[in-house]
Amino acid sequence: MKKFRNLFFYIFIIGGFTALMYWIVLYGTKLEAGRNIVLPVSNNTQWQEFVLSLLHNLKHPLAILLAQIVTIILVSRLFGWVFKKIGQPTVIGEIIAGIALGPSLMGMYFPEFSAALFPAQSLGNLQFLSQIGLILFMFVIGMELDLKVLRNKAHDALVVSHTSIVIPFALGLGLAYYIYQSFAPPNVQFSSFALFIGIxxxxxxxxxxARIVQERGIHKTRLGTIVITCAAADDITAWCLLAAVIAIVKAGTFVSALYIILLAGVYVFIMLKVVRPFLKRVGDLHSSRENLSKSVVAIFFLTLLLSSYASEVIGIHALFGAFMAGVIMPENMKFKNIFIEKVEDVxxxxxxxxxxxxxxxxxxIGLLNDPYLWKITALIITVAVVGKFAGSALPAKFVGQSWKDSLxxxxxxxxxxxxxxxxxxxxxxxxxxxxxxxxxMVIMALVTTFMTGPVLDLINKIFKSKEDAIPKEISSNGKYKILISFGNPERGRSLLRLANSFTKKLNGNAAITALHLSPTNELHSFNLEEYEQESFAPVIDESKHLNQKITTLFKASNDIDEDITEVANKGDYDLLLVGLGQSIYEGSLLGKVLGFTTRIISPDRLINTVTGKEKLFELSPFDERTRVILSNSHVPVGILIDKNFEKTDRVFIPVFHASDVYLIKYAQKLIHNAGSQITIIDAAGEVKNNTEIKEAIxxxxxxxxxxITIASDKxxxxxxxxxxxxxxISFDSWKKxxxxRNVWLNSSPTTLIIKS
Known part of the structure; x- marks a missing residue:
């Protein structure tokens, strides 16, 4: 009855008010009497009017801006993926994506499309939004600087950092002297031109x-500490110098610039001595996600905007103000993490x-259409590399670093x-x-960034470094070695319990390694140690409870799936255990359409489809990460579907294929180490007809x-x-x-799927 009552109420309200609106519009037309209302007259059909309206909307500034943003994000992701695959920072791919969309490539070969997508009048909007992005980015960079490191370990680092600024700056002034007459704008003073080349x-x-240091796993070493400290000191010094250079360029003379620099000094003093203590107090009171209300967030964003505005008005650029606002943020780690999360993704x-x-x-780049111009470009790159490389390596050696670390x-x-x-x-x-x-100079920026990885590899090769990502205790022979890889720390507990069930009584003849990889872009240099401790805390706690010795491996990764399989393959493990993630594309029609679309546009999936490794329309029972690990791993992989896993007292093994014989050795390990009661379900009659399986049992x-018992129930x-x-269960049986769509899967307990 209630159902019908609601239906009648719905029909009455919607129908009644729709009729009322129609009556108002109908009688409202009578109010037009005496007014000179002219209706637009067109010779076009309704379809033509619709098409014209659509074309007009396509040229609307907002539509153009949104189309630009969509294109930029897609192309940036694509180029970033390509450069990530060849071991380069994604930022190089994103810079080249920008050049590809500009006049150097798209504008040259597709001028009409380029003019339609990036009309000259729309570039102002693009510049404005990009400046907002830079302000937020510089704010994050300021927050990521750990001033405690500078205070505690700054002596040697300051020597290296300041020398690495002075030497290339001086060489830059010399370069400016050489190219000023040919390349400087006619109305620009030599001092302004030289100072900008120097900086x-x-x-x-x-x-x-910082990301390269994290990815290469050297952030815990003395080298990592020194180079991060050097870079932090370099960042602060360089931005202060840049502020001074901007002041001099805008003022015209050094004496006039002194007023700007003096005002900038007052601004910095107020930020450090007045604003910073206030923000620290606010941060201490609101350090948890629950306490960080919108009003508190507004205070910090207002600080950012006011700081940027003040520095822009003073004449030292809004970006310096954003950087300064980040530097004075509270040093509370939890607060920094929460706030960076809010800003960084956008x-x-x-x-x-x-x-x-x-x-x-x-x-x-088309302007560089003469061999002489490319020679000057090569000269700029040489001066930049020699100045910065020698200006950093030589003082590092002077303060006591080895030649390898100095280089x-x-x-x-x-x-x-x-x-x-x-x-x-x-x-x-x-x-x-x-x-x-x-x-x-853009080409120089690309070359110097691109060469970092190969040069580091060359230095390691020259000095024949024997360091490996895999500790010596892991690579020992003769042991049964299990690698557990987890993202969620609590998932690590379950994986360790399972690994322990396979090795409990092996004593010194087993080795368990817990691996936790985190995306590079989610880690920050100021909280690496704290993040590592939090990630492994549940696993270490469980290992103590089980009295199971483990080795932990933590690494920042640019490609988590690839790095997991690389560690497993290089370590020659007997078993890799991972948890099953949940696909974001399942559960709805739209999700399945998006999942299929993702398979089409995913470069990895597209390459595998072309090479025949997988089918385009094949539905995988696993999430993307698990699928990649299964595809690339050379060792047996176990995928845990955790349903509050606690113990392995009672285990059952459904056998559907003769190839499932390898599961018997895992059953044997569970019986020997955990005393498990094993039930083999011979639903297809494979055990009864297979001599090899019967002998193993x-x-x-x-x-x-x-x-161990055998049940033949179907x-x-x-x-x-x-x-x-x-x-x-085996991988093939699970797919079957x-x-x-077996109905009893919904009631199944925790499941371990093993692919041999």
Whole structure:
């Protein structure tokens, strides 16, 4: 009755008010009497009017801006993926994506499409949004700087850092003297031109450097500590220098610039001595996600915007203000993590690629149409590399570093990346750099960033480093070695319990390694140790409870799936255990359409489809990460579907194929180490007809009587499933169960799927 009452109410309200609206409109037309209302007259059909309206909407500034953003994000992701695959920072791919969308490639070969997508009048909107992205990015960079490191370990690092600024700065001034007459704008003073060339030679990209250090696993070493500290000190010094250079360029003379620098000093003093203590107090009171209300977030964003506004008005650029606002943020780790999470994704994924493309639209490589210009470009690259590399490596050696570490510091400090582009764009906006010089300097930024990885590899090769990502205790022979890889720390507990069930009584003849990889872009240099401790805390706690010795491996990764399989393959493990993730594409029609579309546009899936490794229309029973691990791993892989897994007292093994014989050795390990009661379900009659399987079972019964039974039931009752702790099943049998949509899967216990 209630159902019909609601239906009648719905019909009455909707129908009644629709009739009322129609009556009002109908009688409202009578009010038009006496008014000179002219209706538009057109000779076009209704379809033609619709098409014209559509074309008009396509040219609307908002539609153009949205089309630009979609194109930029897609192309940036594609180029970033390509460069990630060849072991380069994704920032290089994003910069090249910007150049590809600019006049150097798309504008040259597809001028009409380029003019339609990036009309000249729309570039103002793009620049504005890209500047907002840069302000947020510089805010994050400021927050990522750990001032405690500078205070505690700054002596040697300051020597290296300041020398690595002074030497390339001086060489940059010399370079400016050589190219000033031929390449400087006619109305720009030598001092302004020289100062900008000098500062461009001195920049180090702190965020790119920090990610390279994390990915190579050297952040815990003395080298990693020194180079991060050097880069942090370099960042602060370089931005202060840049602020002074901007002041001098805008003022025209050094004496006039002193007023700007003096005002900037007052601004910095207020930020450090007045604003910072206030923000620290707010941060201490609101350090948890629950306490961080919108009003509190508004205070910090207002600080960012007011700081950027103040520095722009003073004349030292809004980006310096954003950087300064980040530096004075509370040092509370939890607060920093929460706030960076709120800002970083929008800044890095949505807005920052706009800056790369805007830079690419300005970069006219076609202007370098003479061999002499390319010689000057090569000279600029040489001066930049020699100045920064030698300016960092030699002082590092002087303060007591080994030659290997000194050269690695030089190679890392030579990374310029995004920070260089920021400086170049400021110089271009101020009219100090011509389009030709701008293009040359962008190429220099790309080359110096691109060469960092290969140079580090070369240094390691020359000095024959024997260090490996896999500790010596893991690579010992003669042991049964299990690698458990987890993302969620609590998932690590279950995986360790399972691994322990396979090795409990092996004593010193087993080795379990817990591996946790985190995406590079989610880690920050200031909280690496804390993050590592939090990630392994549940696993270490469980290992103590089980009295099971484990080795932990933590690494920042640019490609988690690939790195998991690389560690497993290089370590020659006997078993890799991972948890099953849940696909975001399942559960709805739209999700399945998106999942299929993703398979089409995913470069990895497309390559595998073309090479015949997989089918385009094949539905995988696993999430993308598990699928990649299964595809690339050379060792047996176990996939755990965790349903509150606690123990392995009762385990059943459904056998559907003769090839499932390899599961018997895992049953044997469970019986020997955990005393498990094993039930083999011979639903297809494979055990009865397979001599090899029967012999393996007989051998187990002789060593451990009454621990293994065979059931030939073709149907599995729900009551039986409820008594079991674990289902052990082969990869092929699992696929068969999924394809047949077996109803008892819903009631199955924790499941371990093993692919031999």
């Amino acid at each position: 461009a030679m001195s920049i180090t990209a702190f965020p790119v450097l 800044a890095l994924v949505l807005l920052l690629p706009l800056f790369f493309v805007f830079t690419g639209l300005r970069t006219q 690695m510091i030089g190679a890392l400090m030579n990374t310029r990346g995004l920070m260089e582009l920021v400086v170049l764009n400021i110089g271009y906006d101020l009219g100090v750099l011509t389009p030709q010089v701008f293009a040359m 007989r051998a187990i019964e002789q060593n451990a009587p009454n621990h 149907t599995i009752e729900k009551e039986f499933l409820q008594t079991q702790d674990l289902m052990l 169960l999924i394809d047949s």
